[in-house]
Amino acid sequence: MQPSLPVTLEQALYLIRSTLLTLNDANRTGNYTVLRDLAAPDFQARNTAADLGLNFLDLRRRNFDLYGAALLAPQFADAPALDQRGMLRLAGYIPTQPQQIKFNLTFQIVAGQWRLFGIAIATAEASVQPQAQAQTQAQTQAPPAKLAAPLQKKSQ
Template sequence: MFAAVMAATASASHAQAPSPAAAPKPAPIDRNGVLILVRSTLLALDQANKTGNYTVLRDIGAPGFQSNTAARLGEIFAKLRSDNLDLSGVAVIDPQLNLLPQIEANGLMRMAGFFPSAPTQVNFDLSFAPVNGQWRLFGISVGVGSSAPAAPEPSSSPIAQRPPPPNHAKQAASAKPAPAIRLTPPANKPTDNQQPK
């Protein structure tokens, strides 16, 4: 099950026009910044699903994302809400990234990955636009299961909703997933000469 929202690139004044020659480049963001953005976004979605009030999720977005009404966001995430998907586990579990934060040709920062168990695997693909020196939500795709959600694509309408692909389980089994990149720092293991502190 997937739900995706992407703000229209035409209405996002802070995103630049795509340039076919420009390749994505690593985003200037540290581990803590990534954790804050991913967790706060998914927890806002979780609270919106639990309360049926999508105003805060809408309001934390970039201007292009805010062109969506709270009611429209409720329609898009109705399936996740009706399935009582609990995303609260993302508050304590570290995500694993399949796509490290990168600046796309259109100026958006994009990252994708999953939470291995929250209580089921939660896949996400997020885009953020720079607004007044802060990264604000521009696009969100969330799903559960063993494969990452399809990335939302810009569209001419304020929202693009991507349904699950047909025969999803078969495609997920045959797809070769991208390697996951853990955000957790390596454990400090003492050497023979060092004493643990």
């Protein structure tokens, strides 16, 4: 019997897709207010809309479209899990071509809803092995350095 997940796979899929598509809209418009306003209060306290614009500047300049998140199923690095603080961690990649969308998202429960607490997005050539990941292109997190770890499975 498998251990129970903190959210259903459908809920995890919704959280990943809605977050990446909201980020995509922010990148396309240069307006990060909605992304910030939908996030957890701790995320809002640590990030202004202008900060988010700077953190995702590279994706925006490259016109990197995250629409693949709406079309393709994410591949999880690990099963959705709660960390020691009760935060939900969703990490993995969207198998887009020629570059994959690697994501590491953390959500905090606020008034009964999962809200974005930390986000790290990277793009890597789809043929690259996980051990040779591309450098992170955009990273915003709360608290600092929480999501800076590579998106690899931990060695046993």
